[in-house]
Amino acid sequence: MFHSKITVILRPSILDPQGKAVEHAIHSLGSASVHNVRMGKHIELDIDAATKQEAERVTEEACKKLFANPVMEDYLFTVEERT
């Protein structure tokens, strides 16, 4: 069995209003040193696959078809084997 950890985040050039709102909230809590907050998604999943290559292919396909909007978001993932 393989375990994938996927991170999906808005591209740097795309404005992130949710991140801006969180930034204001952090400032209200007293941490004025925080800036440039970006919010993204984290996804973990298990894959039954014979090889790591196959697990990576399934993960990549899920990212492209489902998790990431290719126009606005970047994704990266790691796949590790679990016994």
Added chain:
Amino acid sequence: MFHSKITVILRPSILDPQGKAVEHAIHSLGSASVHNVRMGKHIELDIDAATKQEAERVTEEACKKLFANPVMEDYLFTVEERT
């Protein structure tokens, strides 16, 4: 300047209906080998701090006060220096 990457994810014992819905969507797309999907948040932010310890303290505080629900969620983060 320091850059923090934070991951917030539901504890393993907590049911994740959003993950379940995504799992069904992946199955509909033809990848029946995927299971145990868990959805979480990924947050990146910059911190103006004198030391890495200070940046870690600010990040930890933001996680505790704002990003994670300590009853249901776990968080982990990395802090790295950026020039």
